[in-house]
Amino acid sequence: MPQRNNGLEEKALRLIMESENGILQCEMWKRLGLSSREGSRLAQRLEEKGEIERDRVLYEGRWTYKLNSKRRHVSLASIKDSPCLRCDDIDRCFEGGERSPISCEYLTRWIMENSGERRRG
Ligand code: SF4
Known part of the structure; x- marks a missing residue:
């Protein structure tokens, strides 16, 4: 069953x-x-x-x-400083779109700068 x-x-x-x-x-x-x-x-x-x-x-x-x-609750605090939240292109941003999270340098930089912090936190 x-x-x-x-x-x-x-x-x-x-x-x-x-x-x-x-x-x-x-x-x-x-x-x-x-x-x-x-x-x-x-x-x-x-x-x-x-x-x-x-x-x-x-x-x-x-x-x-x-x-x-092994699952963790995700809180809004974890993305509060994300560049996407104040990005003018967010409506045009999607995989395969004019802008894409896959290739976005702002998002990549933000992830790289914050990944150590998240692992520790
Ligand atoms: S991934 Fe980049 S382009 Fe897309 S919404 Fe976030 S900051 Fe803007």
Whole structure:
């Protein structure tokens, strides 16, 4: 039942993304109303798909996993200084157009100047 699994995976991913410092695997399956075995399989699937990282941790004397999302929320703050936001050509700018983000020197320069900052932040 791929439809059901995809819905469940999305719910789990949302739960994991909403937890700022990761969520314990046991907490995830309890909150989704799953058994320990179902929760473990779900977490393994998400890890195999590259959606999450699972770190083994000792919790209340038992080994479990801490789940962290590899997806990150994107905020408007990350593009607030982008040259596109104050560009007169923005209406004519698209891939294959008169102006293009692919070849724009302003955008390229802005990305190069800010990429180190984003990696650190
Ligand atoms: S990619 Fe360049 S030309 Fe296009 S909107 Fe951004 S700054 Fe303007």
